[in-house]
Amino acid sequence: MFAGRHDYVFTLHTDTPRPHVHLAICSRGHAGERLNPKKADLELWRQTFAQALRDRGIEAEANWKLGQRLNGYLTYSFVDSEVTENAFDPASIGKQQPGIPRHKVTAGLTWSGPHGLKITPQMRYLPRSNGDPDGLLTVDAHFIVDFAASLPVTDRLEAFAQVENLFDEDYIADNSGFSPPLRGTPLTAFAGVRLKLN
Numbered sequence: 001m002f003a004g005r006h007d008y009v010f011t012l013h014t015d016t017p018r019p020h021v022h023l024a025i026c027s028r029g030h031a032g033e034r035l036n037p038k039k040a041d042l043e044l045w046r047q048t049f050a051q052a053l054r055d056r057g058i059e060a061e062a063n064w065k066l067g068q069r070l071n072g073y074l075t076y077s078f079v080d081s082e083v084t085e086n087a088f089d090p091a092s093i094g095k096q097q098p099g100i101p102r103h104k105v106t107a108g109l110t111w112s113g114p115h116g117l118k119i120t121p122q123m124r125y126l127p128r129s130n131g132d133p134d135g136l137l138t139v140d141a142h143f144i145v146d147f148a149a150s151l152p153v154t155d156r157l158e159a160f161a162q163v164e165n166l167f168d169e170d171y172i173a174d175n176s177g178f179s180p181p182l183r184g185t186p187l188t189a190f191a192g193v194r195l196k197l198n
Helices: 039-055
Strands: 008-013 020-025 060-065 070-078 103-112 118-126 142-152 157-164 172-174 188-195
Touching (some): 039 060
Antiparallel strands (some): 060 070, 070 103
16 A cells, blocks of 8 residues: 555554554655545555455454544454365365354444443354364354443542343354353353552
């Protein structure tokens, strides 16, 4: 996109819960032209980079500010983990590795309220995938809704509540054939406090 026209540098940050990359571009190009991106250009660049990552089998995330207090996010991962060699089980060659879905989608909204309150509903979708190496047993496709809320109590203490599988979706999450099929996490709720030590 910029190669050969503008100097640029990428910086990878892995010191946060969500690794991310920053991009800095020299606004004056090699031929003297000036780069003057608009808001729509920045969004197009972000989506183009995300697509390039997906094409390489890397999870990519996009975030949107939907209002003063509302942010949305969408992650998509594509994993092409096909078995290419297996002398012990030739029937598995050409099949997706067991337990690894080819696609995964997560989307959510975070509402930021007064006093630092945050409320986040989230949905996760995984398509049907192989449970065993030969693709004879399957793991169910499933669509799960989760819910989380947090509220700072002090500068270093935060109260939180979380619900996984809000609608108690029943699905097979592991079906390797070595044991009976294992069900996914049922409706589970927990709450607690987090203490920041730094």
